[in-house]
Amino acid sequence: MSGMRNKTLKDVVTRAILNKEKWDRSKFVGASEIADCPLKIYFNKIGKSEFKGNGKTERGRAVEIALISLLKKGGLDIRYHDGHVNHQKEIKHPDFPVMVHPDGIIYQYNKPYAVLEVKSVGSEYFRKIKEPLNSWVVQTRFNAYMAGLKKAVLVAVNASDLEDIKEWEFDAMDETEALALLEKAKKIMTAVEMGIEPFAQPREDRCKWCEFKNECSNVWEPSEEAKEKEVETDEVKEPLEKLKKAKELKDEAKELETQAKAQILNTAKKYEAAKLRSGNLLAIVETRRARVTIDTKKLFAQHPEIDKSKYEKVGKPVVAIKLKEAK
Numbered sequence: 001m002s003g004m005r006n007k008t009l010k011d012v013v014t015r016a017i018l019n020k021e022k023w024d025r026s027k028f029v030g031a032s033e034i035a036d037c038p039l040k041i042y043f044n045k046i047g048k049s050e051f052k053g054n055g056k057t058e059r060g061r062a063v064e065i066a067l068i069s070l071l072k073k074g075g076l077d078i079r080y081h082d083g084h085v086n087h088q089k090e091i092k093h094p095d096f097p098v099m100v101h102p103d104g105i106i107y108q109y110n111k112p113y114a115v116l117e118v119k120s121v122g123s124e125y126f127r128k129i130k131e132p133l134n135s136w137v138v139q140t141r142f143n144a145y146m147a148g149l150k151k152a153v154l155v156a157v158n159a160s161d162l163e164d165i166k167e168w169e170f171d172a173m174d175e176t177e178a179l180a181l182l183e184k185a186k187k188i189m190t191a192v193e194m195g196i197e198p199f200a201q202p203r204e205d206r207c208k209w210c211e212f213k214n215e216c217s218n219v220w221e222p223s224e225e226a227k228e229k230e231v232e233t234d235e236v237k238e239p240l241e242k243l244k245k246a247k248e249l250k251d252e253a254k255e256l257e258t259q260a261k262a263q264i265l266n267t268a269k270k271y272e273a274a275k276l277r278s279g280n281l282l283a284i285v286e287t288r289r290a291r292v293t294i295d296t297k298k299l300f301a302q303h304p305e306i307d308k309s310k311y312e313k314v315g316k317p318v319v320a321i322k323l324k325e326a327k
């Protein structure tokens with residue numbers, strides 16, 4: 001068994017890499033990403049990610065193909081879209097920028113029965129899996145919709161042992177559910193064309209693993225439950241100390257600025273000079289005109305005929321973190 005496995009793996013690694021090169025997903029949204037945050041998909045499409053896969057992803061893909069190969073040898077009739085036997089075929093939606101690549105199509109009595117999706121995971125995680133990830137389920141059911149099949153089969157395989165598998169069967173996605181995802185893909189690709197970031201859908205479990213989390217200014221909106229929950233963990237020890245230090249430095253900077261400005265102003269008055277130099281540093285004292293602002297509250301109160309919403313500009317939500325001394 002292990003000899004056959006090694007031979008199969010060696011063979012399929014090349015196929016995995018070839019397949020990967022063949023798929024250009026920059027113009028389409030794929031099933032594996034369709035359940036994701038729109039902003040994350042957008043960042044991926046515009047090439048913001050430096051991540052182009054690594055040994056782990058290649059190995060994962062190879063393991064998935066090896067398993068399919070073994071399932072076929074074991075007697076399961078697995079083919080590809082349109083009945084292709086030897087290569088996976090893409091399915092493009094005729095009206096939406098969506099392209100999917102089911103891992104395989106399971107045939108029964110010579111007729112296509114269900115799409116097959118295989119996920120290879122590390123053994124530690126594999127043991128913990130009770131229910132499949134929502135994104136896997138969405139991908140598999142969506143693939144079934146795209147392939148025009150009624151059933152979807154999802155298989156998770158332990159990457160260290162191809163005989164260790166868990167499987168689930170679902171109904172294909174229905175028209176309404178699929179249409180919502182197709183529209184989502186269309187909006188994202190329009191945003192890519194126009195260079196305008198789409199709305200984000202932050203969620204704790206998504207943002208935690210997102211490769212863009214450090215540069216993304218979108219908020220995770222805590223649920224009512226999360227708002228009440230407090231967790232004590234050393235994971236925030238270092239960032240909390242950094243935040244505290246940043247606050248102290250800001251306070252100190254403000255104090256220094258106030259003192260320096262007062263001293264410079266007094267000296268400027270003493271010499272009746274608006275420019276004061278010491279070494280290569282020059283201070284220029286100037287009076288800026290007061291800013292003119294419009295009292296919008298008063299304006300809209302006195303002119304109720306104005307549609308306020310037409311003049312509102314909605315900024316991007318940003319994360320605010322308050323630092324408090326805990327008791």
Ligand code: SF4
Pocket residue numbers: 037038039040200201202203206207210211212213216217218219
């Ligand atoms: S960090 Fe969260 S909100 Fe930002 S792109 Fe990633 S998943 Fe979306």
